[in-house]
Amino acid sequence: MPVYKAPVNDTLFVLNDVLGLERYNTLPGFAETSPDMIEAIVGEAAKLAEEVLFPLNYSGDQEGCVRRDDGSVSTPKGFKEAYRAYREGGWLGLAVPEEFGGQGLPYTLHCAVGEYTSAANMSLMMYPGLTQGAIAAIFVHGSEAQKQTYLPKMIDGTWSGTMNLTEPHCGTDLGLLRTKAVPEADGSYKISGQKIFISAGEHDMTDNIVHLVLARIEGAPDGTKGLSLFIVPKFLVKEDGSLGSRNAVSCGAIEHKMGIHGSATCVMNYDGATGFLIGEQNRGLNAMFVMMNEARLAVGLQGLAVAEIAYQNAANYARERIQGRSLSGPKAPERQADPIIVHPDIRRSLMTVRAFNEAGRAFLLWTALKSDIAHRSPDEKERQAADDILGLATPILKGVMSDKGFDHAVMAQQVFGGHGYIEEHGMSQYVRDARITMIYEGANGIQALDLVGRKLAQNGGRAVMALFKEIGDFCEEHRNDEQMAFFTKHLKKGLNDVQAASMWFMQNAMAKPDNAGAGSTDYMHLFGLVILGYMWAKMAKAAQAGLAGGDSAREDYLKNKLVTARFYMERIMPETALRKARIETGADTMMELAAEAF
Numbered sequence: 001m002p003v004y005k006a007p008v009n010d011t012l013f014v015l016n017d018v019l020g021l022e023r024y025n026t027l028p029g030f031a032e033t034s035p036d037m038i039e040a041i042v043g044e045a046a047k048l049a050e051e052v053l054f055p056l057n058y059s060g061d062q063e064g065c066v067r068r069d070d071g072s073v074s075t076p077k078g079f080k081e082a083y084r085a086y087r088e089g090g091w092l093g094l095a096v097p098e099e100f101g102g103q104g105l106p107y108t109l110h111c112a113v114g115e116y117t118s119a120a121n122m123s124l125m126m127y128p129g130l131t132q133g134a135i136a137a138i139f140v141h142g143s144e145a146q147k148q149t150y151l152p153k154m155i156d157g158t159w160s161g162t163m164n165l166t167e168p169h170c171g172t173d174l175g176l177l178r179t180k181a182v183p184e185a186d187g188s189y190k191i192s193g194q195k196i197f198i199s200a201g202e203h204d205m206t207d208n209i210v211h212l213v214l215a216r217i218e219g220a221p222d223g224t225k226g227l228s229l230f231i232v233p234k235f236l237v238k239e240d241g242s243l244g245s246r247n248a249v250s251c252g253a254i255e256h257k258m259g260i261h262g263s264a265t266c267v268m269n270y271d272g273a274t275g276f277l278i279g280e281q282n283r284g285l286n287a288m289f290v291m292m293n294e295a296r297l298a299v300g301l302q303g304l305a306v307a308e309i310a311y312q313n314a315a316n317y318a319r320e321r322i323q324g325r326s327l328s329g330p331k332a333p334e335r336q337a338d339p340i341i342v343h344p345d346i347r348r349s350l351m352t353v354r355a356f357n358e359a360g361r362a363f364l365l366w367t368a369l370k371s372d373i374a375h376r377s378p379d380e381k382e383r384q385a386a387d388d389i390l391g392l393a394t395p396i397l398k399g400v401m402s403d404k405g406f407d408h409a410v411m412a413q414q415v416f417g418g419h420g421y422i423e424e425h426g427m428s429q430y431v432r433d434a435r436i437t438m439i440y441e442g443a444n445g446i447q448a449l450d451l452v453g454r455k456l457a458q459n460g461g462r463a464v465m466a467l468f469k470e471i472g473d474f475c476e477e478h479r480n481d482e483q484m485a486f487f488t489k490h491l492k493k494g495l496n497d498v499q500a501a502s503m504w505f506m507q508n509a510m511a512k513p514d515n516a517g518a519g520s521t522d523y524m525h526l527f528g529l530v531i532l533g534y535m536w537a538k539m540a541k542a543a544q545a546g547l548a549g550g551d552s553a554r555e556d557y558l559k560n561k562l563v564t565a566r567f568y569m570e571r572i573m574p575e576t577a578l579r580k581a582r583i584e585t586g587a588d589t590m591m592e593l594a595a596e597a598f
Contacts, residue, residue, distance in 0.1 A: 002426035003316055004054045004309050006046035006116040007361070009557060012039060014362045015112065017542040018535075019369055027376045029095070029104045038109065045091070045113040049120035052085050057121040060262030061429045065203070071250045073202040073264045079124055083205045086117070087157030092128050096135060100151040107375075111301060111368040115361065118298075119305035122433050123262030127160055127200045129298055133291035134161025134212050138231070141279035141287040149237055150210055159208040163291050164195040164232075164268060172446050174285065175223040179215040181230060181275060191215050191232055191275040194252070194267065197440070201266030202234075202251035208243060209234040211268070212291065213275060214284050221282065229284035230275035248273040259432030293394055295441045297367065300397035303405025303437045304360045310412035310430040311353040317425070318346050318415055340415070348571075349415055353408040355536075355568040358561070360401050362535035367393045388463035392455050393531070399447035399521075400528030402437035409434040448520035451527070452505060464502065471495050471534050478537075483544050487537040490569035494530040497576040501526055501583045508586065518587035526579035533573050540565040 015021045016035050024030045060076035067073050086092070095110035096102025118125045135154050138146060153159040170176035179193025191213055195201075202209065211232040220226035236244040252267040279287040318341035322332070326342040340346050370393065373386035413420035413427040420427040438444050456464050475492045478484035501523055509516035543558040543565070551558065 001424075002058060002309070002313050004050060004120055004312060006042075006049050006119070007308065008039075008042050008046050009554075010358060010361060011042050011112050011115070011365075013542070013554075013557075013561075014365050014539070015108070017546060018362055018538050019108075019365060021106070021108065021369075024106075024369070024372070027106075027372065029106055029376065030372075033106060033109065041094075041105075041109060042112055042116075044089070045116050048085065048089060048091070049116035052082050053117055053124055054120035056082055056124065056262075058426055058429065060121065060123055061259075061433075062261075062423075064261035065254055065264040067202075067251060067254045071202070071252075073204065073251055073254065073266070075127075075203050075205060075264065076123075076262045079262065080205050082121070082124060083127060083157070086128060090156075091117070092131065092157045093155040096151075096155050097139070100139075100147065101155045106369075106372050108365055108368040108372055111297070111364055114298065114301050115305050115308070115364070118302050119309040121262070122302060122306060123260045126260065126263040127203060127205055128157065130163060130200045130295075131157070131159075131161040132298070133163055133294045134210055136294045137212055137229070137287055137291040138278065140290045141229070142231075143278075146231060146276065146278060149241065150231065150233075153208070153241075154210060158206060159210055160200060160203075160206040161210045161212065162198055162201055163288070163295065164198055164201075164211055164213040165288065166195060166197045168194060168196055172443065174214065174227065177214060177216060177227060179213065179270065181215040181217045181228060181277075183217065184274075187276075189215075189217070189230060189275045189277065190272045191230055191249075191270045192272050193270050195270070196267050197255065198266045198268045199263055199440075201264060201268045203264050207235075208237075211249060212278070212288070213270065214288060215275070217281060224285055226282055227284040228281050229278045229287040231278050232270065232273050232275040236274060258435055259429070260436055292441060296394050296398040296447075297364075297371070299437050299441045300367075300394075300399075300401040301364055303398075303402035303434065304357060304364055305405075306430050306434040306437070307353060307360070307405045307408040307412075308357050310409040310427065310434075311350065311357055313425070313427065313430075314353070314412035314415040315341075315350055317419075318350060321416075346415055349411045351564065351567050352572065353411055355564050355572060356404050356408060356532065358539070358564060359532040359535040359568060360404070362539060363393075363397060363531055364401070366535065367397055385466060388459070389467055391458070392451075392463040392467060395442075395447035395451045395455065396524055396528050396531060398441065399444040399451075399524045400532075402434075403444055403525070406431070406434040406438055444524075445521060448524040449517065451524050452509075452516045452520040456502065456505065467531075468495065468499060471530065474534065474537065478541070484537070484541060487540045487565060487569055490573045491530070491533045491537050494533050494573050494576040497580040498523075498526050498530045501580045504584050512587065514587035514591050518585075518590045519583035522579040522582045526576050526583070529573060529576050529579070533568065536565045536568045 056078045063076040065073055093102035094105050095107040098104040181189040181191050183189055213230045213232045214227050216226050217228050238244045248271045250269050252269045255265040321340050322337040323340050326338050331338045331342045370386040370390040374383050374390050377383045409430040413431055416427055419425050475488040478488050543561040546558045
């Protein structure tokens with residue numbers, strides 16, 4: 001059966017040694033995040049993940065959700081109780097402002113905790129995960145009355161939330177959306193239409209479900225400019241805050257899907273349901289993007305989480321499974337064969353996944369810290385700089401970490417051989433669950449196009465130039481440091497490749513946009529490799545500082561960190577040259593065949 005142990009020590013290393021979270025204690029919510037407090041919080045989150053959520057992961061996958069004849073949905077056995085433990089622990093409101101019942105702690109800490117809970121039970125965490133995004137959208141764009149009505153109950157987990165965009169005929173191209181909103185005399189709207197792929201659209205874990213629905217008000221312009229966002233609760237809320245009548249929204253079906261079986265992915269029917277405009281008319285996408293950006297970071301987190309649990313199980317199996325003898329001579333002569341962990345190809349798989357996971361964890365928390373600075377710093381210039389990097393990093397984090405999350409779940413499954421293909425060991429579930437992360441919240445091809453088509457040129461390229469400068473300055477600062485020279489040499493090569501690829505786009509994509517489209521996915525991964533390499537260089541520096549300072553308690557851990565950093569630079573970072581070469585071939589052969597030839 002599968003195993004899971006939350007990587008608490010690695011999280012603490014990133015937060016304290018690499019990011020130096022204490023240095024930000026002047027920001028709102030950071031004052032109490034001392035190393036001791038951080039350790040206590042992530043330690044409690046680890047217990048919840050390991051002891052409450054994880055034991056239900058396999059059984060929840062096997063059982064799935066059930067839609068009843070009355071349209072209600074039952075979640076797998078134990079999910080309600082586990083969700084109650086999560087809710088009563090206050091985890092939903094960890095980083096939410098205190099004025100509505102949250103704890104106001106850093107979003108960075110929320111992401112650290114989120115990795116554990118998603119790794120332990122990705123399906124179960126879809127329910128509060130979508131609520132987080134809905135909370136963010138209402139907090140930023142809702143009226144004061146809407147905030148007072150919905151946020152306290154959503155933050156304490158009594159109510160949950162959803163995001164309703166996709167329709168049967170349109171996914172990414174929301175301009176084709178048909179759900180309509182008809183204004184009523186009392187200021188409300190009647191919402192009619194069908195939405196599909198709605199995560200947590202109906203379930204039995206909360207008293208109410210607050211749907212955020214994109215729709216077009218009658219007479220509004222065609223395309224995305226005519227979309228508005230509405231709050232459509234499952235149960236209408238009375239003036240005193242109690243629940244009133246059932247709204248005209250129902251679950252028509254549960255999707256039968258490849259993975260995340262414990263998450264109710266619903267077809268939602270809106271039959272003249274009462275909705276309330278959130279934000280401005282025809283500015284619905286502006287409000288929805290708050291939710292989508294939060295969700296995209298969460299999906300990058302899911303990619304990391306599933307790769308981590310897959311890695312742990314593969315490493316555990318490789319230490320126990322005996323098969324063949326080491327190429328350099330028997331390592332367990334008293335046994336009939338050696339554990340497969342002695343074989344270089346098994347090590348290649350394990351080291352590759354490990355190297356991405358540890359750098360990915362740093363990338364996630366580094367990006368989350370940018371979000372905290374962008375939203376909490378009193379310095380406008382500092383906020384802008386952080387927000388620039390956050391906008392640039394989000395599609396890279398979502399796309400790269402979810403692509404690699406799936407690739408590495410498969411790689412970990414391969415370590416098991418035939419045993420990985422059967423359900424007993426649980427590896428099949430990780431592969432199936434990981435697959436959706438590459439698709440939802442904007443398929444990864446869209447993330448790549450967003451990066452190349454929008455983010456690079458945004459504000460005159462301010463964000464990308466700032467990040468290139470930050471990484472370049474780091475390399476220059478440590479160029480003559482004997483211990484760091486190895487890492488900065490490889491990082492600088494990667495940086496040169498991504499800079500050259502960026503320049504190639506500038507010279508070749510304006511006149512021929514297909515060149516940008518053809519190279520966008522390679523560019524996203526090229527950029528991701530460099531950022532992950534930057535994280536490794538920063539971690540190597542922190543590990544060296546710890547060893548030089550006589551940190552004997554973590555000596556083996558820090559030495560292992562440096563070995564993994566060298567592996568990344570030697571075996572993975574050179575891929576930047578391959579990605580650059582692909583980009584520079586352009587779009588000609590890719591686009592030459594007639595459509596009929598396929």
